[in-house]
Amino acid sequence: MTTELTVLGLGQRHYRVTGGRNPHRVTLEPVACDCADFIYRGAQRVPPMCKHIAAVMSHRAVEPLADVLDNMSAAETLNLVDPTRWKSPPPSPVVEIDPEDKAVALVALERWQQVVGKKPKPNGMYSLWRAAMEAKGGLEAEADGLTTYAAERYAIAHEWVKNIGSKGRVA
Numbered sequence: 001m002t003t004e005l006t007v008l009g010l011g012q013r014h015y016r017v018t019g020g021r022n023p024h025r026v027t028l029e030p031v032a033c034d035c036a037d038f039i040y041r042g043a044q045r046v047p048p049m050c051k052h053i054a055a056v057m058s059h060r061a062v063e064p065l066a067d068v069l070d071n072m073s074a075a076e077t078l079n080l081v082d083p084t085r086w087k088s089p090p091p092s093p094v095v096e097i098d099p100e101d102k103a104v105a106l107v108a109l110e111r112w113q114q115v116v117g118k119k120p121k122p123n124g125m126y127s128l129w130r131a132a133m134e135a136k137g138g139l140e141a142e143a144d145g146l147t148t149y150a151a152e153r154y155a156i157a158h159e160w161v162k163n164i165g166s167k168g169r170v171a
């Protein structure tokens with residue numbers, strides 16, 4: 001009798017195997033399953049084995065990301081599988097990045113990096129520093145596909161850039 005078993009990674013090398021008479025839980029470190037076959041016979045086998053462990057092994061063999069997925073929590077796995085889940089809350093529409101905001105932000109970041117290269121503790125450059133940090137955050141968010149967040153960060157950077165030069169600060 002063959003049953004089609006389904007393996008679900010739960011993170012931390014834990015798996016839920018369903019499709020048989022009852023769902024079972026398999027761990028790989030140490031190798032174990034909570035089914036009767038494993039408890040009474042499988043644990044004495046070399047290597048320890050039951051059909052659920054076999055199913056997990058073949059699941060891992062065909063899943064190239066098995067090792068990556070195994071080391072993540074269930075929530076992280078879901079994010080990887082479906083990143084849109086946390087990109088932005090559903091009710092709020094995606095805000096597109098304003099190209100001008102981004103351009104200004106990146107100039108600020110570049111200038112900040114030049115300044116930091118010259119002196120480790122630049123004084124009186126609070127606005128430029130803030131703009132550069134927002135620009136950096138924007139770039140990271142954009143790389144992660146968090147468009148709305150990136151758009152916000154660039155817009156804030158733009159505001160800080162406008163502040164540069166006022167009150168006798170850095171021009």
Ligand SMILES: [Zn+2]
Nearest residue numbers: 033035050052
């Ligand atoms: Zn088992």
